[in-house]
Amino acid sequence: MHTYRTHNCNQLTIANVGETVRLSGWVFRVRDHGKLMFIDLRDHYGVTQVVVDKDSEAFQLVQSLNLESVIRVDGKVLARSGDQVNPNLPTGQIEVRAVAVELLSPAAELPLPIAATAEYPEEIRLRNRFLDLRREKLHANIVLRSNVIASLRRRMIAQGFTEFQTPILTASSPEGARDFLVPSRIHPGKFYALPQAPQMFKQLLMVAGFDRYFQIAPCFRDEDARADRSPGEFYQLDFEMSFVTQEDVFAAIEPVLHGVFEEFAEGKSVTPPPFPRITYKESMLKYGSDKPDLRNPIEIVDVTHIFRGGGFGVFASAIEEGAVVRAIPAPGAGVRARSFFDQTNAWAKAEGFAGLGYINFKGGEGGGGVAKNLGPERVAQLVSEMGLGPDDGVFFACAKESIAAKLAGMARTRVGQELDLIAQNEFKFCWIVDFPMFEWDELEQKVIFSHNPFSMPQGEMEALETMNPLDILAYQYDIVCNGIELSSGAIRNHKPEIMYKAFEIAGYDRSVVDEKFSGMINAFQYGAPPHGGSAPGVDRIVMLLADEPNIREVILFPMNQKAEDLMMGAPSTVTPKQLKELGIRFATDTKPAPPTNG
RNA sequence: GGGGUCGUAGCUCAAUUGGUUAGAGCACCGGACUGUCGAUCCGGAGGUUGCGGGUUCGAGCCCCGUCGACCUCGCCA
Numbered sequence: 001m002h003t004y005r006t007h008n009c010n011q012l013t014i015a016n017v018g019e020t021v022r023l024s025g026w027v028f029r030v031r032d033h034g035k036l037m038f039i040d041l042r043d044h045y046g047v048t049q050v051v052v053d054k055d056s057e058a059f060q061l062v063q064s065l066n067l068e069s070v071i072r073v074d075g076k077v078l079a080r081s082g083d084q085v086n087p088n089l090p091t092g093q094i095e096v097r098a099v100a101v102e103l104l105s106p107a108a109e110l111p112l113p114i115a116a117t118a119e120y121p122e123e124i125r126l127r128n129r130f131l132d133l134r135r136e137k138l139h140a141n142i143v144l145r146s147n148v149i150a151s152l153r154r155r156m157i158a159q160g161f162t163e164f165q166t167p168i169l170t171a172s173s174p175e176g177a178r179d180f181l182v183p184s185r186i187h188p189g190k191f192y193a194l195p196q197a198p199q200m201f202k203q204l205l206m207v208a209g210f211d212r213y214f215q216i217a218p219c220f221r222d223e224d225a226r227a228d229r230s231p232g233e234f235y236q237l238d239f240e241m242s243f244v245t246q247e248d249v250f251a252a253i254e255p256v257l258h259g260v261f262e263e264f265a266e267g268k269s270v271t272p273p274p275f276p277r278i279t280y281k282e283s284m285l286k287y288g289s290d291k292p293d294l295r296n297p298i299e300i301v302d303v304t305h306i307f308r309g310g311g312f313g314v315f316a317s318a319i320e321e322g323a324v325v326r327a328i329p330a331p332g333a334g335v336r337a338r339s340f341f342d343q344t345n346a347w348a349k350a351e352g353f354a355g356l357g358y359i360n361f362k363g364g365e366g367g368g369g370v371a372k373n374l375g376p377e378r379v380a381q382l383v384s385e386m387g388l389g390p391d392d393g394v395f396f397a398c399a400k401e402s403i404a405a406k407l408a409g410m411a412r413t414r415v416g417q418e419l420d421l422i423a424q425n426e427f428k429f430c431w432i433v434d435f436p437m438f439e440w441d442e443l444e445q446k447v448i449f450s451h452n453p454f455s456m457p458q459g460e461m462e463a464l465e466t467m468n469p470l471d472i473l474a475y476q477y478d479i480v481c482n483g484i485e486l487s488s489g490a491i492r493n494h495k496p497e498i499m500y501k502a503f504e505i506a507g508y509d510r511s512v513v514d515e516k517f518s519g520m521i522n523a524f525q526y527g528a529p530p531h532g533g534s535a536p537g538v539d540r541i542v543m544l545l546a547d548e549p550n551i552r553e554v555i556l557f558p559m560n561q562k563a564e565d566l567m568m569g570a571p572s573t574v575t576p577k578q579l580k581e582l583g584i585r586f587a588t589d590t591k592p593a594p595p596t597n598g
Numbered sequence: 599g600g601g602g603u604c605g606u607a608g609c610u611c612a613a614u615u616g617g618u619u620a621g622a623g624c625a626c627c628g629g630a631c632u633g634u635c636g637a638u639c640c641g642g643a644g645g646u647u648g649c650g651g652g653u654u655c656g657a658g659c660c661c662c663g664u665c666g667a668c669c670u671c672g673c674c675a
Contacts (some may be wrong), residue, residue, distance in 0.1 A: 036632040049635070067625075088637055109626055114635070116624070118610055137658045176675045196674095303655075352671095449675055486674055550668095561668065590613060 004072060004310075010046025014093045016077045021096060023048060024072045024104065025191045026134070027065050029115055037062055041073060041096075043110050044139075049086070050075065051097040058101035064272035068114055068134075074100040084415050115231035122552070144264065149216055152237050152261055154540070155256040158212070163240060166201035168194060168218070177221035178234070189581030193219035196534060198455065202240040203492055206531040207523045212252075214239035216538060224561075227550050228484065228540060231563035236487070237541075240533030244492050246475050249532050250274065250431060257479070257486075257536065261427050264545045271429040279434040288326070288409020290435075293483030294428035296416035300408045303327045303396070312373040315357070315398045322558050326397045329386060330415045333393035334361040340418070341368070346393065347414065348365055349584040353407045357396035364390040394585065421424035427481055427544065433456070435476040438469040438505060449506050451476050454520075456532075457502060464501045478537060480546060489534025496524045501593045 004024040012021065028042035035054040039062065040047050050061045050073050065071065075096040086092030112124055112131045121302050125132040132138055153163065172179045172193035180195035205213045217238040225231035241249060245250050254273035261270040276294070283290055286299045304324045307315040315325055333340060339432045341358045348356045359371040359379065366379045374382075388394060395415065398408040415420050418463075437457045439450035447469050451547065455474040475491035493499050499521065503513045513521060542554040552558040559565050 031634045032631090033634065033637075034629095034631040035636080038634050040608085040635070047635095051633085053632070084633060084635090089635080091637085109608060112626065113609060116610080117636095118624090119665070120609070121605090124609080173675095177673080205604045221674065226674090227669070229674075330637090424624085451675060453675065 006499075008045040009041055009043040010090055011050060012077055012091050012094050012096070014079060017079045017094060019077050019355070020074070020099075021077055022072065023096060024070070025560040026114075027067055027069045027071060027107075030062075030065065030067065032063065033122045039065075039098075040312065043255055046090055048091045050098050051078075051095050052098045052101065052368070056098055058098050061103060062098070063099055065103070066107045066112055066280065067422075068131075069103060070105040070107070072102045072104055073098050080312065088251050092225055111475065118319040121405070122560065123257070123566065126552075126558070126560055129567050133556070135257045138553065141542070141548065144546055145538075145554055148260060148264060148542050148545060149538060151260050152256065152541075153216065155259050156214045156237070157533045158238065159212075159252055159256060161212045162210060162553040163215055164210070164213055165215065166195070166205075166217070170195050170201075173200075175221050176583070180220045180222050183582040183584055185581050185583075186578045188475060196221050197236065198238055202238060202533065203494075203520060204347075204523055205576055206240055206242045207528045209242075209529075211242045211535075212239075213241075217535070222430070225559075225563065228543065230539065230551050231554060231561070232382045235538040236535040238535040238539055241277050242529040242531045244491070244532055246433070246477060246529070246532065249489065249491070249534060250277075250477075253479075253534060253536070255348075257429065257481075257541075260541070261481075261545065265427060267424045268427055269353070270427045274428040275431055277431045277550040278434065280432055281434070283432050284405050285326075288407070288412055289431050289483075290478065291420065291483055291485045292409075292430065292432075293416075294412065294430055295423040295426050296412060298329055298331070298412045298416050300405075300412055301327045301329070303382060303385070305376070306378050306382050307396075307398070310378050311375050312357075312370055315396070318398050322399050322400065324401045324404050326404045327382070327386060328356075328395040328397065328415060329388060329406050330393035330395060330419060330422065332391055333391065333415070333419055334367075334391040336360070336393065341393065341395075342413065344411070344418070347405070348397075348407060348411065349408065353397070353403070354399060356407070356411060358393060359396075360393045361388060361391055370396065370480065390402050395563055406591070429481050430480065432480060433476075435478075436470065437476075440470060447506055450474075451488060452490050453506065454492050454499075456493045457498070458533045461498050461501060464505065469505050474525075475532065477534070480533065484540055484544065486540055487534045487536035489532065491530070492522055492533035494528040496521050499524075505522070531545060 001022055006015070006022045009023060009025050020299065022240045025041040025043035028047060030039040030040075031038040037052045037059070039052065046204065052059055057548055073096060075098040077094050077098050080086070080093055088382070110131065112120055112128050114131060114134050117137075133142065154183055156163070168199050169182060172181065172191060173196065177196050179196065182192040182194065184190045184192060198217050202213055217236050218233055219236055220233050222232070239253070241252060249464040250260065251274075254275055258270055258273050278292070280290055283292055285302060286292070290302055302324060303480055304319055305324070307325045308319050310316050313324075315320040319325065322385070338569055340361070341360055345356045345358070357370045359366045359368050359382075361383075371379050382388070384393070386394065395411055397404045397411060399407065422572050436450050437455065438447045439446045451474065458473040458475060476488065478488045479486045493502065498537040500513055504510070539551050543549070543551055546554055557565065557567065559570075566572065
């Protein structure tokens with residue numbers, strides 16, 4: 001007989017009745033009846049009920065066991081009869097009557113219950129992650145993550161992509177997020193950087209002629225955490241393709257994402273390819289965001305023209321000064337108590353906006369101060385242009401365009417949630433396309449790249465030379481699912497002259513490009529194929545599929561909000577010897593903490 | 599760096615207007631029980647109410663400070 005087990009804890013069925021078996025696992029739950037005990041024995045695969053009665057030599061040992069001790073059980077498989085069957089357990093038709101039990105590893109009193117489903121403080125969970133990971137939901141999430149990654153690989157390979165590993169120790173890049181730096185021992189005073197993404201490497205792979213690359217790529221950014229953003233590190237399904245247009249990229253990745261979501265969505269519907277294409281401009285108008293949740297049926301409408309010169313003085317005068325008015329319909333909300341509208345207005349003010357105007361329609365009659373001052377003709381025009389129903393509500397955001405769009409977008413989400421309009425059993429994908437190449441930085445009063453400086457501007461060199469930079473669009477696209485940005489990507493700029501020109505517009509000298517992007521700009525001189533790609537976030541895909549709002553629920557050993565690993569004690573101080581080898585000494589104003597056991 | 603929420607037993611939570619010895623469930627220890635499956639029943643141990651200061655006859659509760667966790671803004675080309 002095997003040293004530890006003949007079967008796992010999810011394996012035995014009615015077919016095994018009468019067999020002598022050996023199981024090993026954790027003591028999940030114990031039910032002690034004095035002369036008879038039940039143990040739910042758990043391993044990775046499942047749970048099997050073990051019965052020990054007083055005549056067994058094992059009885060005394062079993063009575064002294066703490067929960068989560070690891071034991072080995074030898075016993076005989078018996079059928080359960082009648083109401084002894086547990087229909088909630090795959091092994092619920094049988095039980096193992098213990099003959100001998102060996103304690104393989106005792107457990108101390110637990111800082112974190114394994115069997116309970118309650119929520120526990122992050123700090124305790126992270127400090128005892130190995131225990132937290134035994135709990136059913138988290139255990140399942142991590143297995144799901146593995147399965148999703150395996151499926152992504154399989155589907156990418158089936159699409160003709162090849163996986164390559166790119167360097168982890170690389171050069172710092174001047175733009176974008178903060179780099180994690182790694183000091184060089186051989187070159188004192190110089191640093192490697194961990195890649196924020198394998199951006200340049202994958203483009204060089206295209207120049208090298210590999211045609212279709214992908215990688216489940218670790219990426220590192222030294223930025224602050226959010227609920228959906230790990231501090232430090234995360235994974236992307238990074239891919240790049242040669243000789244492609246934007247539509248070719250979409251056609252390659254849509255079946256992969258659709259397929260993976262269908263495979264793991266457990267019955268939720270998934271947008272079939274081709275996913276809707278929405279321009280950035282349209283998205284900002286209709287959804288007030290560049291990552292719209294299309295499960296929410298509300299669409300924002302510009303109604304500036306209805307309020308211009310109208311009787312509602314606050315809006316009319318704001319419009320004269322360049323403001324716009326965006327209307328957010330609230331289907332069926334007209335019959336709601338006035339407090340619904342007032343509370344929504346109060347929420348907008350609490351978010352730092354001027355507030356939200358509203359009209360509540362009851363039986364086709366518009367109520368509230370806005371309707372009264374605007375007058376029946378213009379209200380009728382509003383109803384007809386927006387297609388409002390007789391008992392709808394409508395909110396108004398009036399401000400400078402960028403602020404009005406943002407407020408309208410947030411109000412759209414809030415109203416959708418309040419009115420319970422957001423479908424819960426759907427994954428709704430879309431592409432946001434035609435992002436602007438440049439934008440105006442109010443703070444620095446200059447033109448900056450709005451997304452990726454390596455994107456190809458639409459119209460190429462001619463556009464850069466003749467158009468207002470702020471009007472130039474890029475072959476730059478995001479993929480969005482249920483309001484979550486899964487990735488951004490682009491058709492890249494593979495022509496050095498256009499790249500110099502684009503950087504020039506953003507205020508960078510030719511020499512800066514030569515210095516900071518030498519690897520890429522140099523490579524592009526020797527025959528670079530037109531290419532493009534994208535990089536959907538793996539963590540966020542798993543979050544969506546696991547229906548978890550917090551990214552730490554889909555990561556094995558996540559860091560806390562302050563980018564610390566409480567279990568391993570990272571980051572930690574290092575020994576003076578290590579520092580000396582690296583040629584590093586601390587400035588006097590940042591005294592190092594005493595060495596920890598790092 | 600700014601804003602918000604929170605901090606009571608190993609864990610989840612309670613404690614009236616500021617008022618007796620800070621309670622309950624799970625876990626742990628002891629006892630009863632041969633069919634439970636979140637077993638049940640009886641008992642026990644377990645607390646510097648995050649920490650420091652203040653107000654008060656009296657503070658878990660009020661005030662000030664501080665530390666920590668999470669959420670969020672900035673940031674994430």
